[in-house]
Amino acid sequence: MVRCLRATRTDDDILLLKTNMGAGHGGKSGRWESLREYADEMAFVLWQLGVEG
Secondary structure: OHHHHHHHOOOOOOOOOOOOOOOEOOEOOOHHHHHHHHHHHHHHHHHHHOOOO
């Protein structure tokens, strides 16, 4: 999927695919694993915004 998108896109924006083979359709189960997954997503957003910690 990513290869097709990269081959046909018209911009230079970053394109990433995150695959978690250990989670189901709703993401990881359990409070702590869900929070870790959310933290990963927020870290990516902050990185894209140029925020450094």
